[in-house]
Amino acid sequence: MSALSLLLSPLARLGAAVLGLCAATGRIAIFAGQTVSHLARPPFYTREFLHALFQIGWLSLPVVGLTALFTGGALALQIYAGGARFNAEAVVPSIVAIGMVRELGPVLGGLMVAARVASSIAAEIGTMKVTEQIDALTTLSTHPMKYLTLPRVLAATLAVPVLVAVGDAIGIMGGYLVGIARLDFNSAAYLRNTVDFLEPWDVTSGLIKGAAFGFIIALMGCYYGMNSARGAQGVGRATKAAVVAASVMILAANYLLTEVFFSA
Amino acid sequence: MIELHDVHKAFGANRVLRGVNLTIPKGESMVIIGGSGTGKSIALKSILGLVKPDQGQIIVDGQDVDKADRDAFLARFGMLFQGGALFDSLPVWQNVAFRLTRGTLKRPKSEAREIAIEKLRRVGLKPDVADRFPAELSGGMQKRVGLARAIAAEPEIIFFDEPTTGLDPIMSGVINDLIREIVVEMGATAMTITHDMSSVRAIADRVAMLHDGVIKWTGPVAEMDASGDPYLDQFIHGRATGPIEAVR
Numbered sequence: 001m002s003a004l005s006l007l008l009s010p011l012a013r014l015g016a017a018v019l020g021l022c023a024a025t026g027r028i029a030i031f032a033g034q035t036v037s038h039l040a041r042p043p044f045y046t047r048e049f050l051h052a053l054f055q056i057g058w059l060s061l062p063v064v065g066l067t068a069l070f071t072g073g074a075l076a077l078q079i080y081a082g083g084a085r086f087n088a089e090a091v092v093p094s095i096v097a098i099g100m101v102r103e104l105g106p107v108l109g110g111l112m113v114a115a116r117v118a119s120s121i122a123a124e125i126g127t128m129k130v131t132e133q134i135d136a137l138t139t140l141s142t143h144p145m146k147y148l149t150l151p152r153v154l155a156a157t158l159a160v161p162v163l164v165a166v167g168d169a170i171g172i173m174g175g176y177l178v179g180i181a182r183l184d185f186n187s188a189a190y191l192r193n194t195v196d197f198l199e200p201w202d203v204t205s206g207l208i209k210g211a212a213f214g215f216i217i218a219l220m221g222c223y224y225g226m227n228s229a230r231g232a233q234g235v236g237r238a239t240k241a242a243v244v245a246a247s248v249m250i251l252a253a254n255y256l257l258t259e260v261f262f263s264a
Numbered sequence: 265m266i267e268l269h270d271v272h273k274a275f276g277a278n279r280v281l282r283g284v285n286l287t288i289p290k291g292e293s294m295v296i297i298g299g300s301g302t303g304k305s306i307a308l309k310s311i312l313g314l315v316k317p318d319q320g321q322i323i324v325d326g327q328d329v330d331k332a333d334r335d336a337f338l339a340r341f342g343m344l345f346q347g348g349a350l351f352d353s354l355p356v357w358q359n360v361a362f363r364l365t366r367g368t369l370k371r372p373k374s375e376a377r378e379i380a381i382e383k384l385r386r387v388g389l390k391p392d393v394a395d396r397f398p399a400e401l402s403g404g405m406q407k408r409v410g411l412a413r414a415i416a417a418e419p420e421i422i423f424f425d426e427p428t429t430g431l432d433p434i435m436s437g438v439i440n441d442l443i444r445e446i447v448v449e450m451g452a453t454a455m456t457i458t459h460d461m462s463s464v465r466a467i468a469d470r471v472a473m474l475h476d477g478v479i480k481w482t483g484p485v486a487e488m489d490a491s492g493d494p495y496l497d498q499f500i501h502g503r504a505t506g507p508i509e510a511v512r
């Protein structure tokens with residue numbers, strides 16, 4: 001190998017990686033567009049949608065609730081310890097509430113749902129692909145995107161904001177429990193501080209983030225499932241890729257939405 | 265009648281179909297044989313539109329499949345997949361009646377269930393199987409359920425992809441006989457792909473041998489043994505030596 005090609009080889013690899021990333025982004029964008037376009041075209045599979053709503057929404061409630069409870073408690077301890085450095089311990093209730101509803105509720109809730117739901121959707125659809133169930137759907141005059149993708153994406157887009165709202169409330173409650181049990185806050189004062197400093201937009205922005213994260217989670221699960229390679233290894237890779245992609249996209253989307261909602 | 269004219273399909277550098285020409289007359293049972301990886305499944309999936317050929321034309325009853333209304337076109341077909349391809353999340357009767365519970369062929373639920381049970385009975389399964397899930401059934405029972413699903417909407421054309429793969433010889437014989445009976449009874453056009461010679465003799469009116477992406481020989485099943493075609497002879501007698509290269 002010549003010196004020049006040795007010198008250029010890392011650049012070529014970098015270029016190939018960038019091109020690969022652009023191509024994957026394009027494919028995901030087309031997949032998302034096709035999914036949304038099916039919303040306007042009948043038939044709509046209500047039973048599949050309700051089933052997905054139950055699987056994604058109801059069954060994710062324990063994991064989201066527990067995550068929020070412990071996060072709220074830890075947040076109260078951290079803010080109290082940090083606030084004590086400049087005699088600002090009293091801000092604990094308001095910072096816990098704002099931190100939960102604006103950031104930690106949607107992001108941690110989204111990441112927990114991504115781990116639980118994106119993996120399960122990718123594994124289920126990936127297995128359907130390798131066992132020819134998706135081909136079978138087509139031969140039975142049923143569009144796989146209408147039957148599998150749209151109900152899941154719609155259900156996740158609607159269910160995750162509700163999970164975020166429940167998670168917000170439980171997280172604030174976690175902070176409250178730690179506040180009165182460990183940090184000697186007065187119960188009524190803690191609650192008053194929480195409510196007084198919380199604005200409607202704090203809550204609404206978190207719910208909008210939740211809807212965006214729900215869309216991303218189900219879309220990644222469906223995309224990687226539908227494009228799963230053959231065999232157990234192929235399904236395993238699709239599952240892993242779905243969780244990684246959904247998690248990274250949630251964090252990136254969170255930054256972008258925070259810029260849009262709160263930049264001065 | 266199904267006609268394939270000069271159908272080509274490649275996956276990257278792998279040219280699977282290299283100009284397939286084949287005619288399946290209406291009401292006949294055509295069996296396509298050939299080694300693993302010779303493109304039998306791709307040919308079948310090309311007809312259904314599950315795979316888009318790179319070149320060539322596929323015509324079903326005088327109509328180019330590319331120009332046909334997709335739903336109406338697929339409503340004429342039934343297909344038995346190699347592994348059954350039953351939907352794990354649905355009970356057996358809903359698998360069988362899948363087409364009858366949604367879309368243009370939708371029937372009331374009770375009627376769809378009745379038809380499903382009747383079709384299950386036709387393939388030798390008792391009505392109590394209807395409420396079980398596919399994972400609770402043996403391989404042979406899953407094939408029968410797949411067969412019941414393929415015939416549930418009384419299709420004009422039925423495809424069978426490796427119908428006896430993974431079954432013991434006795435169950436293979438049962439499935440072969442069922443396929444033959446059902447195809448004759450319904451007067452359907454059938455296309456089967458297999459490398460099981462007992463299936464070929466039980467199911468076929470005509471046989472086509474696919475090798476290297478082209479049809480090497482086609483003719484009535486009765487003429488298969490005396491064809492004189494070296495590819496067909498090697499295949500049906502299972503010889504390791506001959507024009508078909510066997511990797512050892």
